Amino acid sequence: MxxxxxxxxxxxxxxxxxxxxxxxxxxxxxxxxxxxxxxxxxxxxxxxxxxxxxxxxxxxxxxxxxxxxxxxxxxxxxxxxxxxxAGSIWEMATRVFEERRKREVDPTLSLLRDNLLDEPSNQKEVYAQEKMHEIHDLLETGTHWARELQSMSPEKLKTLMKLGSGVSKVINFTDKLINKS
Amino acid sequence: MxxxxxxxxxxxxxxxxxxxxxxxxxxxxxxxxxxxxxxxxxxxxxxxxxxxxxxxxxxxxxxxxxxxxxxxxxxxxxxxxxxxxAGSIWEMATRVFEERRKREVDPTLSLLRDNLLDEPSNQKEVYAQEKMHEIHDLLETGTHWARELQSMSPEKLKTLMKLGSGVSKVINFTDKLINKS
DNA sequence: CTGATGTTTCAGTAATTTCTGAAAGTTTAA
DNA sequence: TTAAACTTTCAGAAATTACTGAAACATCAG
Missing domain, CATH: 1.10.10.10 (Winged helix-like DNA-binding domain superfamily/Winged helix DNA-binding domain)
Incomplete structure (x- = not known):
């Protein structure tokens, strides 16, 4: 070897x-x-x-x-x-991503959910809970997006990227279309 | 305290x-x-x-x-x-993301680029370079996407998510529109 | 300048993580 | 059932990483 x-x-x-x-x-x-x-x-x-x-x-x-x-x-x-x-490079990346989410994000989401159930008991806790809420929402949004992206094939992703318009432009565009209807 | x-x-x-x-x-x-x-x-x-x-x-x-x-x-x-x-929760998340990319992905991309410049010198290296190529492309695609997402405001992201259609659907839709024109 | 009030640095120590190698465990063929 | 061929486990050792506290450094008011 x-x-x-x-x-x-x-x-x-x-x-x-x-x-x-x-x-x-x-x-x-x-x-x-x-x-x-x-x-x-x-x-x-x-x-x-x-x-x-x-x-x-x-x-x-x-x-x-x-x-x-x-x-x-x-x-x-x-x-x-x-x-x-196990699996293609794409699958491996997906798994590393997923496993890291499980280890890095999920425990935090669960702690935040628990803490948010209680009523704040003083002024400091009101502020603290606001922040926890923000973090919670952000992490939820993030994991949601991650899951969406992972469900797409890498070929599709590449094709889209090569279309020349950035993802954000694509999304802005779609956003407008949807809001119009 | x-x-x-x-x-x-x-x-x-x-x-x-x-x-x-x-x-x-x-x-x-x-x-x-x-x-x-x-x-x-x-x-x-x-x-x-x-x-x-x-x-x-x-x-x-x-x-x-x-x-x-x-x-x-x-x-x-x-x-x-x-x-x-420093900054809002969103900005902080963005920074953690960026800094981690710098530390976790950029060095690998740079190593892969270097290695891919050389001609493979035997059969094993041909295979190795193929794999490195795959990894390289995947990481490039990933960082590209990450940058796109980060350039969007969290409000926009949330709004989009709440529209009910998944990101992938939105993108499939736009994809079709673009290909048609 | 000097001393008061702060911050930074870093050598040594403590805590944690990783690695080894020998013993125990598992599977199979005969 | 035995022994050969392999894998796993885990206590202790080694390596790495994090922390302390004291000394050095910086800044400012008087």
Missing amino acids: KLTTKIESFVMHCGEMGSRWGFNRTVGQMYGLLIIHENALTAVEISEALNISRGNVSMGIKELQSWRLVQVQHKPKDRKEYYSP | KLTTKIESFVMHCGEMGSRWGFNRTVGQMYGLLIIHENALTAVEISEALNISRGNVSMGIKELQSWRLVQVQHKPKDRKEYYSP
Whole structure:
């Protein structure tokens, strides 16, 4: 499992970005490796390519599975597990997005909803609740939009973008049409 | 600087989510506190409210400033600095989004661009470059869209959402209109 | 200038997160 | 049922990240 310079630079970059993307360095590297490699890899191959322990690979795979980002395959006459990325690049992006929403936004929305149910008990809380309300609405709007965009195919998105008019123009236009009728 | 239960739960939640949102626990708490508090706060007030050292507040403020999320004010006859959130909730969300893009996406785009300039030197690299190309295009499309959405006011977004038709329907509709003409 | 009142920096420490490797667990073929 | 081939788990070690508090720095009023 010797990696060429270019491939290695990609894999290492995924590692460095890993923590920013929601997982840790090795998990990032593992994911990068699986994406960039045409064939599915065994745990041992991964551990050798990245110089990490076998146990760490196992934990990393578990983590990637919790993000629904890897698949396990089996080959006939072979008891080893072969790992490969789950779905197309687009699907992967969608999943990272969704999972991050679950981890980063949903808990906040739920806390805000709870807090907004109570009556404010003093002046400070009135202000606080106003702010919480604003944040709540913003997050709801955001997740709604995200879901809409994700439900579109990447081809459609690209086509639309290439039409030359920005999304906002498109929407302004439609807005006017709808309001007129 | 005694916090009511409800406000405290919000602030602590911001702390717990902090690391997921791109900063660390105390920075998250500090930001939550500034948002939820009507008046600007001094460094000492923050350190007392959150039970953290004065030095930590200073570093946290610096971090929040690097995200363009806090402002400093001065009051007449007072040499202390008063901190408050910069801009509306919408603007803050926009900034978090932008800054995260800078930290999470831009470096990757730049690496991919560099790698794509070179000719692949073997079969494996041909495959690797295909994948990198896909990722590159996806990220470009995504950032483009994000920018478009951010350029719209939240009121406009809300209005549109409440029209009842989903974004994708709106876009499909416009798409047809444009293609017809 | 000087001291009072503030802010920033940073070395050392504390807390947290990640990683290893050995032991335990699982599956399969014979 | 056994043993070979593989995976998972997890306690402790290593690495990383965050925090403190004291010293250095900055600004201003008198």
